[in-house]
Amino acid sequence: MRNPINLKHKAQSIDEHWSPKVVAAVDDNFVKVAKVKGEFTWHEHEEDEFFMVLDGTLKIEMEAETVTLKQGEVYVVPKGVRHKPSSSDECLIMLFEKQSTLHTGKTKSALTKDIKDQLSSS
Amino acid sequence: MRNPINLKHKAQSIDEHWSPKVVAAVDDNFVKVAKVKGEFTWHEHEEDEFFMVLDGTLKIEMEAETVTLKQGEVYVVPKGVRHKPSSSDECLIMLFEKQSTLHTGKTKSALTKDIKDQLSSS
Numbered sequence: 001m002r003n004p005i006n007l008k009h010k011a012q013s014i015d016e017h018w019s020p021k022v023v024a025a026v027d028d029n030f031v032k033v034a035k036v037k038g039e040f041t042w043h044e045h046e047e048d049e050f051f052m053v054l055d056g057t058l059k060i061e062m063e064a065e066t067v068t069l070k071q072g073e074v075y076v077v078p079k080g081v082r083h084k085p086s087s088s089d090e091c092l093i094m095l096f097e098k099q100s101t102l103h104t105g106k107t108k109s110a111l112t113k114d115i116k117d118q119l120s121s122s
Numbered sequence: 123m124r125n126p127i128n129l130k131h132k133a134q135s136i137d138e139h140w141s142p143k144v145v146a147a148v149d150d151n152f153v154k155v156a157k158v159k160g161e162f163t164w165h166e167h168e169e170d171e172f173f174m175v176l177d178g179t180l181k182i183e184m185e186a187e188t189v190t191l192k193q194g195e196v197y198v199v200p201k202g203v204r205h206k207p208s209s210s211d212e213c214l215i216m217l218f219e220k221q222s223t224l225h226t227g228k229t230k231s232a233l234t235k236d237i238k239d240q241l242s243s244s
Contacts, residue, residue, distance in 0.1 A: 001197065001198050003189065003197075004189055004190070004191045004192075004195040004196065004197045005195060005196050005197075006192075006194050006195050007174070007194060007195075007196055008194050009194075023196065024172065024196065024198045025170070025198070026151075026170045026171075026172045026198055026218055026219070027151075027169050027170045027201075027220060029148075029149075029151060029218075031172065031196065031198075031218075047149050048147070048148045048149045049148075050146065050148045050153060052129070054194075067125065067126055068126070069126045070126075070128075072128050072129060072130050072131075072176075073126040073127060073128050073129075074126065074127055074129055074145065074146065074153065075123065075125075075126045075127075076123050076146045076147070076148055076153075079149075096148055096151075096153075096218060097148070098149060
C-alpha cells in the first residue's frame, strides 16, 4: 500500500456484487471492500467479522436478531454466529477479518469467491 | 457490541485529543476511534497500524515519506516504521490494530494512555 486509498471509490469500482476485494493487509488480517445488492447466503465463520457501511444501508439477519447499518455505522458479527447480509438497494461496505476467513464461511455456494479473486490489482 | 455504532459520532463525543477509545474487538484486534488535533509523538509499533479518516485531514510523517489522508481515505503504517501523526485542524479517525498495541508504541510520553483508559464506557 503505497498511497492512501479512498474506500468508497475503491468499492464503487468493483464490477460484481458480493465480490469483496482486498485493499490492505494489517498483520494477519485483510481490509476488504465490496459492492453488494440483494441477498447473500446464510453462513458462519470461525472468526469475528467487522462490517462498516460506506454508502447505502446493509441488513444483517442473524438467528437471534437483525441489525440494520446505515452509512458510517459499524457492527461485528461474532465468530460462530450464522448470518445473512442483504441490501435492497446497492450498498458499499468495508470488511475487516482474518486473512484465513472465507467470505461465505463453511457454506460453499455459487457466490463463493476464491481469495485469489479477492486480491485487488491496484 | 449489541447495536451498530456510528464511528464519527463516537469519535466526536471524546473529550480529549489523542485519547483513543475502543469501539469493538475483532478477534485479537481492537477497533478504536480518536479525536486528534496538533502533533502526536514520534513512535513505532511491533504491529501494523490501520488508519481511516472519518472527518478532517490527517498527516502521517514517516522517515522516508509523508502521507496526507482526507475523509474516507485509509493507510497502513507497517510494523517497525517510525511515524508521527498530526492534524492542524481537528480530525476524527478510526484505528485498527492488535489488542496488544500501545498507541505510542515503545515511546512512553505524556500522551501515552493506558489501555484501561481506552475502553469505551458504552
